[in-house]
Every structure is written in C-alpha cells, then in structure tokens.
Amino acid sequence: MYDSGKIIAGLLAFVVFATFPFISNMGKAGAKPKPSIDTPVINQMQVKQCVESRDFMRTEHMQLLNNWRDSVVRNGDRIYVNNAGQGVNISLQNTCMNCHSNKKKFCDECHNYMAVKPYCWSCHIAPKENAL
Ligand code: HEC
Ligand code: HEC
Ligand code: HEC
Numbered sequence: 685m686y687d688s689g690k691i692i693a694g695l696l697a698f699v700v701f702a703t704f705p706f707i708s709n710m711g712k713a714g715a716k717p718k719p720s721i722d723t724p725v726i727n728q729m730q731v732k733q734c735v736e737s738r739d740f741m742r743t744e745h746m747q748l749l750n751n752w753r754d755s756v757v758r759n760g761d762r763i764y765v766n767n768a769g770q771g772v773n774i775s776l777q778n779t780c781m782n783c784h785s786n787k788k789k790f791c792d793e794c795h796n797y798m799a800v801k802p803y804c805w806s807c808h809i810a811p812k813e814n815a816l
Pocket of ligand 1: 719721726732733734735737738741742745748749776779780781783784
C-alpha cells in the first residue's frame with residue numbers, strides 16, 4: 685500500500701525545492717531600489733505628485749531633463765508647461781532637488797542599482813545631505 689509518510693515528505697521536499705529561489709531572494713539588501721520620497725517639502729504636499737505622472741517620470745525623466753536643459757540653454761525659456769497645464773520653473777537644482785532633497789536615497793538609489801552615473805553634479809549643485 686501507500687506509505688503516506690514518505691509521500692508527504694516527498695511533497696514537502698518538492699514545495700521547498702520549488703519555492704527556494706523565491707524565499708532566498710526575500711529581503712535581500714540591495715535587491716530592488718526603493719527610492720524614498722520622505723523629504724520635508726514632499727511631506728508637506730497635500731497631493732504628492734511630481735511634475736508629471738509617476739510612470740512618466742520613472743521612464744522619461746532623463747529625456748525631460750535633456751529637454752529642460754535645451755529649453756533654457758538654447759531658447760532661454762525657463763517655464764515648462766506640464767500635461768496638467770501647470771507652469772513649472774525649469775531648474776534641476778531649485779525644482780527637482782527642492783522636492784527630492786534626498787538625492788542619495790532617491791536618485792542614487794536607482795542609479796547605483798542600474799549602474800548609471802549622471803555627470804550633472806560636477807556643475808549643478810546637489811542638495812546638502814549628511815553622509816550615509
Ligand atoms: C513638487 C515636488 C516635486 C518636484 C518639483 C519634482 N518631483 Fe519627482 N516626485 C515627487 C513626488 C511626490 C513623487 C512620487 C509621485 C507618486 O508616487 O505618484 C515623485 C516621483 C518621481 C520619480 C519616480 C520615482 C519612482 O519611484 O517611480 C522620479 C524619477 C522623479 N520624481 C524625478 C524628478 C525629477 C528629475 C524632477 C525634476 C525634473 C522632479 N522629480 C521634480 C515630487 C516632485
Ligand atoms: C525609479 C528609479 C530612478 C529614480 C528615482 C531616478 N532615476 Fe535617473 N535614471 C534611472 C535609470 C534607470 C536611468 C538610466 C536610463 C537609461 O540608461 O536609459 C536614469 C538616468 C538618468 C539620467 C541620464 C544619465 C545618463 O548618463 O544617461 C539623468 C540625468 C538622471 N537619471 C537624473 C535623475 C535625477 C536628477 C534624479 C533624482 C531627482 C533621478 N534621476 C532619479 C532611474 C531613476
Ligand atoms: C559642464 C557643466 C555642466 C554639466 C556637467 C551639466 N550642466 Fe546642466 N547646465 C550647465 C549650465 C552652465 C547651464 C545654464 C545655467 C542657466 O542658464 O541657468 C545648465 C542648465 C541646465 C538646465 C536648465 C537650467 C537649470 O538651472 O536647471 C538643466 C535642466 C540642466 N542643465 C540639466 C543637466 C543635467 C541633467 C546634467 C547631467 C546629465 C547636466 N545639466 C550637466 C552646466 C552643466
């Protein structure tokens with residue numbers, strides 16, 4: 685007849701084996717970047733929004749910053765009108781980094797993970813932060 689003990693042990697072993705890659709990945713340091721929006725300015729906002737939607741920012745912020753630079757440097761235009769029709773002052777330092785004053789825990793969190801190193805901060809002023 686069946687040896688239910690062995691079957692159960694076999695099933696258990698299978699479950700553990702099948703889910704191991706999962707379990708062993710849980711809570712690993714440096715697994716996925718978690719950019720923090722815990723900053724004084726953002727904490728004061730009633731509606732926590734970026735200059736464009738989060739999805740847009742996530743995928744397009746590099747392009748947006750390029751366009752912002754061109755707008756100022758080529759056209760002398762310092763106002764950006766977003767999708768919601770609001771005018772935003774174009775400034776990496778005074779707009780982006782005013783809200784995202786935690787560059788290390790925000791920008792760098794993703795960039796380190798992706799191994800990108802924007803070269804902007806040799807000229808543009810990064811927010812003052814305590815060393816980690
Ligand atoms: C008025 C404050 C404010 C300004 C200015 C601002 N942000 Fe944001 N940003 C936010 C908030 C709040 C979120 C989170 C939005 C959400 O969760 O819907 C966010 C989200 C983002 C995200 C997506 C993060 C994620 O976890 O997906 C990126 C990237 C980003 N911002 C970059 C920028 C850049 C670059 C600029 C300047 C061009 C900028 N932000 C300007 C407040 C701001
Ligand atoms: C949600 C993750 C995330 C956050 C938050 C984020 N970035 Fe990025 N950023 C990326 C990724 C991913 C790339 C690389 C995109 C690529 O290579 O196509 C990138 C690229 C860039 C680039 C272009 C660099 C290059 O060499 O091409 C700039 C500039 C930049 N980010 C600025 C910022 C600034 C400023 C902030 C903070 C205000 C910020 N990013 C926050 C994910 C993020
Ligand atoms: C070699 C120095 C230098 C580097 C490196 C540099 N910039 Fe700039 N950037 C400038 C100067 C100078 C201006 C013009 C400032 C003005 O007229 O307000 C400017 C203007 C800008 C502006 C519009 C005005 C403002 O104050 O924000 C944006 C946005 C910008 N740069 C983004 C970037 C980004 C993003 C990077 C990195 C990918 C970068 N810059 C790297 C020198 C630099």
